[in-house]
Amino acid sequence: MEIRQLHYFLMLSNELHFTEAAYKLGISQPTLSQQIKVLEDELGVPLFDRLGKKIVKTEAGQLLEQYALQVVQQLENAKKSIEDLSNLKTGHLRVAVLPSDLDYRMTSVLIDFHKEFPNIKVQVIPSIDILNKVLENEVDIGVGLAIQPDSRLNRIPFHSETYSLYVHKEHELAKKNIIIPEELENLPLVMYPKGFSGRDLIDTWCENQDISIDTLMETGSVTSLFQLVKAGIGATIQPSQLIESFQSLGIRAISIKHSPTRNLEMFYRNDKYLTESAKAFMKRMKTFFN
Template sequence: MELRRLRYFLAVAGDLHFTRAAERLGIAQASLSEQIRKLEDEVGAPLLTRSSRHVALTPAGRVLQIHAQRVLDHLEHALRSTRLVASGLLGEIRLGAVGSAMTTLVPALLRDLRQHSPQLTVRIQQLSTTAQLLALTEYRIDVGLLRAPVVHPVIRTAEVMREPLTVVLPAGHPMAERQRLTLADLTGETLILWPRAESPGAYDETLELFREAGLGPPQTIEAPDTTSEVALIAAGLGVALQPASFTALGSTAVTVVQLRRPAPTTAVDIAWLPPVEDAALRQVLSTARLLTPTR
């Protein structure tokens, strides 16, 4: 069945007048009448009763009018959605993000996407760097925000945020009232880190800071998540180096002190698996790279 004939039929059914319907469609009345006859042949029943002064829908015509309108409405919706998906304005993106990206970077990305692609659905999972790399290669997420540095044979990365490191201390620590600290001030302190297995590049980079400063490697404790890390620091079991955007989950038992300038920095990279064929993913990558200039 040709969609054109359904459109012709709906025009006649709406006007109940062949001449006016033909004028609105921009075709000859004879051609319109012929197409309606062919549609009736396909249906196997008369759809309209005709006289010199009157056109009316038959019971079969009334049923077809309802369903034909639904078909064309659904088709129009499908075409609009297809065009939006092709342009990256509609679709679904599965985003992985490390916990530190959740406080500033992810909200900023979502605000920009809501402005430029309001019909794009973003599903967020908080995952470690290692878990994101695996999820990307297994196609369980489309894009990741992970802690740099990352080296992977197939995954591409680009820096989207760089920020200074700060020191997280127990609130009652003797250095908690200091304005700024140096890495040397942390000599003898136990350093609480996220597990190396979850972010090996960032873990090694943190310890390398002490070596570059001429300090011995600190004693370390690995905490599996931010909640555990804050609890261990609050209990006086160690200190941590965290990005400036670090949130202590509202805890008043820890305090954050800046490092003396120039403070060492840490970066968040956006990661994806090439080639980028999905327009929605291209939109996310483009938006993320515009959020924060690389410094």
């Protein structure tokens, strides 16, 4: 059994289609079929049931998939640990973050990180499905709202913060230092669309406070939301520390009594080798946000 064959097997397990799997592997369909047949002959059991043009994994195929994923992951861990040992400071770091203010606020972290690791290719991938991206090994680290305990993951809390109401400096509420939740009702708001973590957190908080809010406009960009506030179109509810970045727009942050709070954490698969550069990135995140 060769590593190459396991890679072929895993791709077919994922695609469940010989032509598609062969295309993604960059080999011919007959070559893929032959290698899967060699693997099945060696193991003495079929790994896939052929049902016309469709295939499904057999029980043996499902079992092999579990172990093959571990083998491939351990091989990748070995490669990365040897790269670290050689201290070449090269490689690839993939980070999934909330597609809102977090990716915007991480710019300073990325600049400092690049100064120490100029040869590391960094990909910051906005996503509302961070957990699955980490579990499916599409990224190395996830950065977002705290998740439920999971035996497959290492979790590192790094920041907690409250939310404030942001208004234009000429807004009728601008001179207030604090408002109560009920004052948010019927207030024209510009917010993230439903499905964004920040918006879902606010909606849940509103339910707990027994209030409802009206959105006049919705956009997935924190920059555009604050531009809309600057234009006087509406107010927005965002993490309190964002005022440091947008105060120059003539915007005020007003504290909210019993404010919504969010807890942020980084997480990664506990069977994954964490490179020195990845550790350095997480250390910078903790330092920056605190």
